[in-house]
Amino acid sequence: MNLRLELTRFLNLCFALASAFMFWKGLSIVTNSHSPIVVVLSGSMEPAFQRGDILFLWNRNELNKVGDVVVYEVDNKEIPIVHRVLREHVDETSGKQLLLTKGDNNAGNDIPLYAKRKIYLHKEKDIVGTVKGYIPQLGYITIWISENKYAKMGLMGLIALSALLSNE
Amino acid sequence: MSKPINVYSTPDLRQTLDEALPDVFKRLNYEQSFKLIDTKLIIGYSIAVVAAISFLLDKKLKFEEALLYQKVLVGSYAILSAVFWYFNNYIEKGVKYTGYSKEKAIVVATKMTKYDYNYQVTLRNEAGSVIKTTLPANTVFDEQGYLQTDLLFKWFEEKLDSFYKKAK
Amino acid sequence: MFSLSQRFQQTSNQALSFAIFAAAFVVATFCAQLYQDNVFGLSSSIGNIQPQINVRTSRFYGSVNGRPKENLKISFDLESDLTPLFNWNTKQIFVYLTAEYNGLKKPSVKSEVTLWDSIITDKEGAVISLNNAKSKYSVWDIEEKLSDRNLTFKLHWNIQPWIGPLVYGETNGESPVTLPQTKPKSQSARTSKRSEAV
Numbered sequence: 001m002n003l004r005l006e007l008t009r010f011l012n013l014c015f016a017l018a019s020a021f022m023f024w025k026g027l028s029i030v031t032n033s034h035s036p037i038v039v040v041l042s043g044s045m046e047p048a049f050q051r052g053d054i055l056f057l058w059n060r061n062e063l064n065k066v067g068d069v070v071v072y073e074v075d076n077k078e079i080p081i082v083h084r085v086l087r088e089h090v091d092e093t094s095g096k097q098l099l100l101t102k103g104d105n106n107a108g109n110d111i112p113l114y115a116k117r118k119i120y121l122h123k124e125k126d127i128v129g130t131v132k133g134y135i136p137q138l139g140y141i142t143i144w145i146s147e148n149k150y151a152k153m154g155l156m157g158l159i160a161l162s163a164l165l166s167n168e
Numbered sequence: 169m170s171k172p173i174n175v176y177s178t179p180d181l182r183q184t185l186d187e188a189l190p191d192v193f194k195r196l197n198y199e200q201s202f203k204l205i206d207t208k209l210i211i212g213y214s215i216a217v218v219a220a221i222s223f224l225l226d227k228k229l230k231f232e233e234a235l236l237y238q239k240v241l242v243g244s245y246a247i248l249s250a251v252f253w254y255f256n257n258y259i260e261k262g263v264k265y266t267g268y269s270k271e272k273a274i275v276v277a278t279k280m281t282k283y284d285y286n287y288q289v290t291l292r293n294e295a296g297s298v299i300k301t302t303l304p305a306n307t308v309f310d311e312q313g314y315l316q317t318d319l320l321f322k323w324f325e326e327k328l329d330s331f332y333k334k335a336k
Numbered sequence: 337m338f339s340l341s342q343r344f345q346q347t348s349n350q351a352l353s354f355a356i357f358a359a360a361f362v363v364a365t366f367c368a369q370l371y372q373d374n375v376f377g378l379s380s381s382i383g384n385i386q387p388q389i390n391v392r393t394s395r396f397y398g399s400v401n402g403r404p405k406e407n408l409k410i411s412f413d414l415e416s417d418l419t420p421l422f423n424w425n426t427k428q429i430f431v432y433l434t435a436e437y438n439g440l441k442k443p444s445v446k447s448e449v450t451l452w453d454s455i456i457t458d459k460e461g462a463v464i465s466l467n468n469a470k471s472k473y474s475v476w477d478i479e480e481k482l483s484d485r486n487l488t489f490k491l492h493w494n495i496q497p498w499i500g501p502l503v504y505g506e507t508n509g510e511s512p513v514t515l516p517q518t519k520p521k522s523q524s525a526r527t528s529k530r531s532e533a534v
Contacts, residue, residue, distance in 0.1 A: 002190075004202065005187065008205075008208075008212075011209065011213065011216065014215075014216035015212070017219070018216055021219055021222065021223055022218075022219050022222065022242060022245045025222055025226070025238055025241070029235070029238060034231030
């Protein structure tokens, strides 16, 4: 039994997991968004975005414009929402901006979706990011993985296996 | 060391030969020095620890709360990875074994290119003289893919002999 | 186990580098195409804007605690040819008519609101010709009153690609309109407090 040999092999497994995670963290620091890449889960922006589409976000902008597609989070709700900015009001002295959003495929604006008694989103606090880029359908893999326990375990197993078996 | 390997896979060949080096040199009365391999393990595991801390912070804290720590962690991850890369390419340079006996020292670096069964060995002694030589891997593996450790030992014994004769 | 993991790693590495190359190629040709078609210099004409202001007290028209809120609707004419926006990578265009204005009580507040928008999914629909069209949204401000302001109307567009970056632009052809001053009604006279602070 050679301890150093085993440690070297185990290190390869650590590297595989660490590099994937740190790449994600690095990306989220660069974009200033806690989820720089999101997968569309609802059809409220159809036909622009469908379930399973992948969106790339950017959150270094201080203000949003009308027409921007933004991802926002509502307190106490897990799932972020991807909708378009319908109105913006910015106070140039304080730099604070209020936004009203709406899904392209929805009849009305998002006020019913906001947290209780809230009628605007705050750019600074509520916005996760602004959509900059788009890849269709590829996100179905992650939907499938996240909604299927066995697929999740299988994927983790595959990453571990490939790291353990690789010699390079 | 008694597992058969696929002799058509260069990485498998190289790994098996590399891992056999300590035993060969033990029989040649060398004591292994672990300085390089330990340094490598320390750098490697600090990378893993940094990634693990980042992962835990991500689970425990909100994005905004952890942002400063994460910046530091991602930065250290990048720096440590660069150090690791530098160590591999400019300090270790393919050194797979370092050993010493009473008055002698030996450094063994190995290399194997893809689709080539030649095991390229570079030997360096305490005086700094260097010899480059090639071992065709098919001469030390049998048809079932078992490493013939005796043949390997004899090959290194011969090479070392001629190396020291030449050096004198 | 004939180097399955190696094969897997090799293939995924190749796939990744191909994907990065393909993405760069798509973005570059898409942008080049847009500049060649001069899409950032398209024009529009917005005319015959008839504003109409109503005072609403429903929560769904921006009223907070039943305080009256002025709502703006307009009718308008709009002409614009957006066909150059359609190329091989255009999935749809989202076209929207906005008004920009400054705050009345707080002039430092700049606002932009959407009055009308439309999704166009094919080239045939990209020639817009509207006569006396009604605004799609009833618009209110963060202040109670919206009257007595200078509004600048503009037509903007957004290309949603099949793959790649979302592209935004505005057409040449602004149209300024001054909203009429409304007579203070009995209700609105007693509520001069701000309902929402920025």
